[in-house]
Amino acid sequence: MRAQWKGFLSFGGVSCAVSLYTASSASDRISFATVNRATGNRVRREYVDTETGKPVDKGDQVKGFEIDNGQYVILTPEEVGAAVPDSGKTLSVEAFIDCKAIEDTYFDKPYYLVPSDRTAIDAYMAIRDGLREAKTAAIAKATLFRRARTVLIRAHGKGLIATTLNHDYEVRSAKAAFENVPTLKIGGEMLDLAKHIISTKAGEFDPREFHDRYDAALSALVKAKLEGRSLPKRKAPVASRPDDLLQALRLSAGVGSPKTAPAAANANAGARRHKPAARSSETAASRRRAS
């Protein structure tokens, strides 16, 4: 086991020697090559000068920032490197965040954060237990692998996990993403039925027990094509109609009568508008008009 990074964790004037180890790694699956349909040969990527059309050596490729049309300020790799603040070898804790307040969409990569030597253990265990007790995570700044990073540190079992966070401009805001979703508050029978369905499906989940079935399904498809058999077409799923939504929920919850499904759904849809208690189950369209 080799540490990806060695340095110091500092908080409240205390500093202790720590190491970071990658906690996860990507696994391999079936991969495809990109092939030229016309020749059957593999395709490779090439970098060419847009004016001369000639390939450009790696060493001649530099970063340019466009200032005017076709005019570039060139930055050398050294200059780009010098723009990264040098925080030495320190993960310095700048703030603590309530675990519930953290926006997980910022999470990038997790690392096991481990004390490097025995002198670090007292401070390490103190911050670990403190974080766990307060249900908080620490926000630390560091220079990792030549990038300025913000790191989230939290207690995990016997140790600590440091998760690098994406920068503000790398994460799209949830608010903007959900801007066009209409404001609908669901209540009444619909909500009760859906909650009931959820309770019947309540259980435990261990990600370790999950298996990717894609490679097996893909192998079957490849085999069928190699043998010249026709490939099966999948049936397209059908979206529930707003008129049938309540009935679909009732059937899912095991309280509807399947025989009269469509008729019953329509009848209910008409009737429930008159009942104030079931106001929440009006159609989406009518509620949007109201808001």
Next chain:
Amino acid sequence: MPAYWRGYLKLSLVTCPIELTPATSESEKVRFHTINKVTGNRIASRYVDAVTGKEVEEDDEVKGYERGENAFLFLEDEELENVALDSVKTVNVEKFVARDSVEWIWLESPYYVTPSDPVGEEAFAVIRDAMSASGKIGVSRVVLGRRERACILMPRDKGIVLWTLKFGDEVRPEDEYFSSIPDGKADPELKPLIGRLIKAQTQPWSPALVADPVQANLLALIEEKKKALRRKKVARKKEAVPDPGGKVVSIMDALRQSLEQSNSRKAGSR
């Protein structure tokens, strides 16, 4: 932002059309082009035939499954869509679990889930609000990037966040890494001090915490170069590296000192 994936969200007999868009993007604040140092021209990438060296049109690019050495079976995107798995097009939520039961270490990539057609807006809201009301998150599976991954669905604001999860063999077992940490708890005498430090420095979450100083530095650098094209060089600032090896300061003393400092800062600002 174009949708990354279009399909259906399904809870029992309720189905609604949805789309997924990545919550993260690769884009940087300062956008660079790659330039040929020798000519000053921009560089573009293109695909060429590995044998003939000639440029390949995008329409001529096809996925190839290598059935023998340099012998490929072509697989068109439409054919791949027909792989015999419902999770290619449908996120069927078959299980619900407590909010904190999936450890953060399993999270792989986040996506925003939104209804893709008005016909499904109410069904989407029903699934979202029922998860909120029961304090549960959904567990399902979805094929993205030619892999079927477990995923969890969590209500957020008016939408749903879907996180794909890592595979079992992608998370390294923690025991190997934490074996040097002794069992048991921290020194009880340190507990109140650490507690006070955490309390004093706890902040609400804000994107300002994940601002990138590099982008600002690069913009300043570009500005400088623009103004005086001749003047170069950025002085590299070095910050002092702490030296915990020097004297052994007691953890207790260090924490006390830093708490005093933060208390006096607070008092001063009043």
